[in-house]
Every structure is written in C-alpha cells, then in structure tokens.
Amino acid sequence: MTVRARLVITGPTGVGKTEYVNELMERFPIEVINMDSIQVHAFFRVGPGRGDARHGVRRHLYGYLSPHDSLDVAAYVRNATAVAHEIEHQGHLPMFEGGSRSLLPALRAAMPLAIFGIRPPNDLDWRKARLRKRVEGYFTDDLLVREIQEAVRLGYGDTRLMRDPLVYMQARDYLGGKMTLEECKRAMVGSMLQMQDAQLAVFDTLDISWVTASKDAPSVLAGHIESWIEASGWRSSLRGQAA
Structure with a gap:
C-alpha cells in the first residue's frame, strides 16, 4: 500500500x-x-x-x-x-x-x-530588522522578564532552556547587570542570525x-x-x- x-x-x-x-x-x-x-x-x-x-x-x-x-x-x-x-x-x-x-x-x-x-x-538588513522586531516584543510589558522571574520561582532556573544562548542566557545576563538592555537585544539578534544560518545549512540538504x-x-x-x-x-x- x-x-x-x-x-x-x-x-x-x-x-x-x-x-x-x-x-x-x-x-x-x-x-x-x-x-x-x-x-x-x-x-x-x-x-x-x-x-x-x-x-x-x-x-x-x-x-x-x-x-x-x-x-x-x-x-x-x-x-x-x-x-x-x-x-x-x-x-x-x-x-x-x-x-x-x-x-x-x-x-x-x-x-x-x-x-x-x-x-x-538574502538580505542581512531585512533579517536583522525582522529579528529585532521579535526581540523588542520580548520586552513589551516585561513579558520575558516576568517569565524568567516566574521560572526561577518555580525551580526552573537551572534547566537547559534557561541556559539557552538564543534568548534566555542574554536576558539573565541583562537582569544580572552584566549587560545593558541594548547590549542584550543586540546579542539576541546576533544569536538568532547564527541559528538561522545553522538551520538553513541543514535545510539545504533536504x-x-x-x-x-x-x-x-x-x-x-x-x-x-x-x-x-x-x-x-x-x-x-x-x-x-x-x-
């Protein structure tokens, strides 16, 4: 069949x-x-x-x-x-x-x-602008900040997701005073660009x-x-x- x-x-x-x-x-x-x-x-x-x-x-x-x-x-x-x-x-x-x-x-x-x-x-400026918009959304009404604070309260602070270098690691560094908010946002965009390239490299084999x-x-x-x-x-x- x-x-x-x-x-x-x-x-x-x-x-x-x-x-x-x-x-x-x-x-x-x-x-x-x-x-x-x-x-x-x-x-x-x-x-x-x-x-x-x-x-x-x-x-x-x-x-x-x-x-x-x-x-x-x-x-x-x-x-x-x-x-x-x-x-x-x-x-x-x-x-x-x-x-x-x-x-x-x-x-x-x-x-x-x-x-x-x-x-x-194939336009780096377009990609950066799109990802920057997504990152800005994380901090609207402190959505990501409140999620991280609640995750720590629930005992999820040492899980793999909270150590993820795409979003959560940078946000925790910002909350811990290791970088400014603008540095945090730029770091997130940079990590997402790297992830996109890695994903596309796999997708191009399919x-x-x-x-x-x-x-x-x-x-x-x-x-x-x-x-x-x-x-x-x-x-x-x-x-x-x-x-």
Whole structure:
C-alpha cells in the first residue's frame, strides 16, 4: 500500500512562520503537530514564541515535557507518528510545524514528507530588522522578564532552556547587570542570525519547496499546499472546511 506523504511547514527561527501557518489554518482542515525541540517543554512560552493557544485549532505535542526533562528524538518520532495516524483517522490533515534541525531529519527518515518552507531573503538588513522586531516584543510589558522571574520561582532556573544562548542566557545576563538592555537585544539578534544560518545549512540538504518571506505572501504558500493536496490524493479523505 502506498503511504501518502505528510505535510511539513518549516523555516528558520524568527522568519515569520506563524503568519503563513495562520493562513493555512483558515483554509484547510489542519491539525498541527509541533516540530520545535524547545516548544515540547512546558511553561516556557515567550522565548520560544509558542502560539498553540491560538485559533481554536487542535495542536499536539506542545508543552508535554517537564522543563527538567530532555527531549528523546526517537520517542518524539513515535509519538508524532501516532498522533498523525489519529488525525488522519478523524479526516483531518496532520501538519508538522517547526524548525528543529534534529526533529525534521528524524521524521524524514521515518515517513515520507512533503516539506514546504519559508526562508528569509538574502538580505542581512531585512533579517536583522525582522529579528529585532521579535526581540523588542520580548520586552513589551516585561513579558520575558516576568517569565524568567516566574521560572526561577518555580525551580526552573537551572534547566537547559534557561541556559539557552538564543534568548534566555542574554536576558539573565541583562537582569544580572552584566549587560545593558541594548547590549542584550543586540546579542539576541546576533544569536538568532547564527541559528538561522545553522538551520538553513541543514535545510539545504533536504528536498524543500521554498517561499521567500520578503516577497511571497501567505496566500502563495497556501496555493502551493492546495495544489499538493489535489496531486497527492489527500482531498478525498479530508472532512471539515473546504480545501
């Protein structure tokens, strides 16, 4: 029996995947399966940019691990496969979403995937401006500061996420007086740029159909997904909103 490929939406951190995923949720009977190795952990939402409380769309494998636990990639793949089967049984379309450099290759080795991605343009100024906007959001109403303070209160101060050099390490250095707020923000942007490059280096080894964040609107990606649904045979098994 031919196994149909499962849908993946990927892209590097901070590229703006959420806007594209929101468009897909509006148009297709999708249930999202987390494919971000940080968002599997409970409690932490601001730094990872967790959006699984939005839209009333069913989302899976977010926040299911304690902040003290380590992610087991093989166990994740088993769980994700079981969840995808259940979503399909309900007549919905499973969609893996995230930019993990470890989880995406592991899923690809376990099942056929149709991978679509959102990538930044080859424009360093655009990338910096986009990431700077994200970083500014962390400090709006002290969202990140309050999350860190609460994490310490709950005993999560020495977890891997709080030692993460992408966001939390710089924020803790700022709160500890080791750098100014502006130095903290610049350090975060720099770390995210490095992460983007590392993610793209992995993604470039995979077969991914790309759209570019600076010029392709979310509707462009949705059109590609609609064509894929038709060509792959998924439409006949989907229930719910029209695809």
